[in-house]
Amino acid sequence: MISERPFSQACENNKGPILSVLREHCQAPGTLLEIGAGTGQHAAWLSGQLPHLTWQPSDVAENLPVVRQWLEEPDSKALAPIVLDVGRTWPDQRFDYLYTANTFHIMSRELVTSCIEEGCRHLTPNGRFLIYGPFRINGRYTSDSNAAFESWLKDIDPLRGIRDKEWIEEEFARHGRRMIGEYDLPANNMMLVFE
C-alpha cells in the first residue's frame, strides 16, 4: 500500500454497486476502455474482479502518474494507462465496452457531446457504453444534495454541471445507440447503459 497516493473515498463506496452493473452488462470477454480513470482505484479493483475483460484505463496526460500508482495494486489486471482527452486524442481501435464514472459533470457539454460521438465511433457494433454519475431527470435534481453539488461545481467552473439524462439519451440516439438499462445506485448516483 502506497500511503501518499491520492485516494477517493467515493470510489471505495461506489465500486461494489458499479461492479454489479458491470457484471450484468459486460459478460462476454472483451476490451473495456475506461475514460477519466481519476485516481485509478476503479481500474485497479474492477479489473481484478472482471478478469475476462481487458481493462484499458485512460485519462488526460497530467493525471496518468496517479493512475499508474494505483495500478501497482497486486490484484490489478488493468493495462498501463493511455492518454485520452475526449476532445482530442482517441486510440485507433474499437472497444467492446466503454465505461466512465463521474466525468460528465466535470466535462463541458461540448466535451460530453464529443465523448459520446467519438465513444460511439470507437465502440464495436454491439458494444456497450456505461456511464456512472449524478444526472437530472426531467429537468429536476434527484436530491437536494445533487442541487447543492451542482452549485458547488459551477462556482469552480460554470461549464461544469449535472447533465440531463434525457439529453444524454438524445445525444446517443444521434449515433444510433439506445439506452438499455438505467440503475439507481447509492448516494443519488445512477448508471446509464447504452448499446
Ligand SMILES: C[S@@+](CC[C@H](N)C(=O)[O-])C[C@H]1O[C@@H](n2cnc3c(N)ncnc32)[C@H](O)[C@@H]1O
Ligand atoms: C471527478 S473525476 C472522476 C474520476 C474517477 N472516474 C472516479 O470516479 O473517481 C473526473 C475525471 O475526468 C477526467 N477528465 C476531465 N476532462 C477530461 C477530458 N477532456 N478527457 C478525458 N478525461 C477528462 C479528469 O482528469 C478526472 O480524472
